[in-house]
Amino acid sequence: MITNIQTFFQDLASSGINLTIFYDAFDFDRFITGLGNTLLLILVSAFLSIVIGAGCAAILTLSNGFAAAIVRGYIALFRNTPLIVQMYFFYFAIGSIMPVGRNELGLPQPLISSFSWAVLSLSLYSGAFNTETFRAGIGAVHNSYEEAALALGYGKRQAFFSVTAPLALRFSFASLANNLVDLTKATTVAYAVGVAELLYVSNQIWSDSLNTIEMMNVMLVIYLVLTGAVVFIINRVEAAMRLPGFGLGDGQ
Amino acid sequence: MNQSNLLAQILEWMPFVLQGFVLNILMSVLAIAIGTTVGTFLGFGQISPNILIGAPAKLATQLFRNAPWLVLLFYCIFLMPYQVNIGGVMIQLPSWLRATIGFSFPVAANFSEIVRGSVNSVPRGQWEAAEALGYSRRATLFRIILPQCVTRMVPPWMNLYALLLTATPLSMIVGVEEALGRTQAAVQAQSDSRVLIPMYLALLAMFFLYTWPINRLSLMLERRFRTK
């Protein structure tokens, strides 16, 4: 079976469409590594950015003081500067003052890998957008729900976590899906700091095998599948959490 | 080397980096112009009742909206010719210009969605009322619907421009000498790791000072339109 596939793509290569990743074991391994790293970047950064977004939105809602000012500053900074410059700032500038360890050969090795810097940078960037998403979701929940909770003796914080936040989440899905699609696309920027993600390995493969167009098309298809999958998953979660008589258009 | 020396070094490089930033602005202005024009047609195509126009417009919009900017940039850099022959005149396409075209695709797709979204946000009753008065579909769109939603398209369009501007340094990866590329070159030439943080902070500040007012203005306009 596998030999059949390999033969097919080798024949295809001789006719001009050279997809080395389907018959060359080395290119296949590189490609799978890249795909794996891209998936890992998406999953870890998506998780962290949602945590950051939810935490910051809670701070903006519950506090007016110093903490809220910090969060507002964070959002303004990360939304109004380029992701790639942020990533360079973390990787090159902040990375230059970070402690350096030694690897097993005794050579200097940064304690924080480029992958970690990329995750940090993507999470903070996407987290700023998620904060605004959740904040808008909170704003969409009619304040009569909070009032009902207060009338039952809930404190402001308790009412927020038991009543407002679960309802706000349900108003946030459409915008969250958008942000996560953007995050999926933005993982390609990790290429710039040398993370061996999909774009990076594809570039290596087409440089070695001279099949630029083929690899670009494969990559494009994969990103379209990934962004489609993100939307599909969020829609499934949204459907599973849908409440009778409560949805967009009737925040009452 | 003392602190003032360090500052002097950084200031010395600023004109060089700022010239790069002018290229970022130039690319963003060109790309928003091309993207808005193409996006307008794509957007009208998306709302067309003719499936032969609607389906390709929707497909193109989704394709360019969901593809990473960097991937589209690679397509344009590697697959576009270095020069084109238009009516016997050879026109050079330097990499910054090819990058600009690369940025125009996602901008067009995003603007197409802005057009579709704002036209769809006009209540159905407006179309029906115009139809009842004998307006054709085209006349309804241009005389009744669009005048209502053009103002509503301005804030998301401004956000799109801000997003585009912050995407332009991606072109550094494909060798365009814009602000980030020049900052990289500067810190390498300095070979003093102490300039790294201030140099990158200066670069972040440049983008922030340009983009922040645009996003603020967009937010203000959005609030004003919403209360109307």
Next chain:
Amino acid sequence: MTITLNAAPLICLRGVRKSFGTFEVLRGIDMDIRKGEVVAIVGPSGSGKSTILRTINGLTPINEGTIQVGDIEVSDPKLDQVKLRHRVGMVFQQYNLFPHKTVLENVAMAPIQVLRQPRRLVEERARKLLADMRLPDKASSYPGELSGGQQQRVAIARALCMEPEVILFDEVTAALDPEMVKEVLSAVRKVAEDGMTCILVTHEMGFAREAADHVYFTDKGVIVEHAPPADFFTKASDPRTKEFLSKVL
């Protein structure tokens, strides 16, 4: 509906004033409500009726005056909110049930989470209250699956489950379709007959007349007059009251 007339009032408002911006909604309100009493507040829209209710459980802070609920001073800045809201329940015009919780959870969650009472005990009580409200089979439904009248009865059960000493009813039938008004009013009447102190803001004059012990008429932020319903609806003295009654009766 026996009233101990000589007992000290359970709720006592003195000179309560409240402004929203430059608009003065309450311009010196005095009220006394005794334990077990059913009080109806009537008046034209915008006369401040609902605001009076909301000041009593502290949802709307007041600018001047005093509000006493039992031994609690509501405008005290060191007020224990939980203690106040344990004693004062509220039912809203729009029900305001929590759409992400089942009917049973809606009724039981505050006693469990706020009063820290044992779950088993609270749920038992909640089921009994739902049965009293003639909703025994709706415990595991979500509010969005119920009619407006059913939702409002759940909201009454939710207020009762806190075992308060007084319940504030804020135009509880105003958002309902006409055919559901009756079922909610009879639920309110049952609560009143069981001895609960009730303060109702209402547009249902017939209901105020038969269920209330005392009727207050408010207009433009002041209490114009108050009397037992028999007197109020027949011998109103103030021209503003007369005009209002001529419109609504």
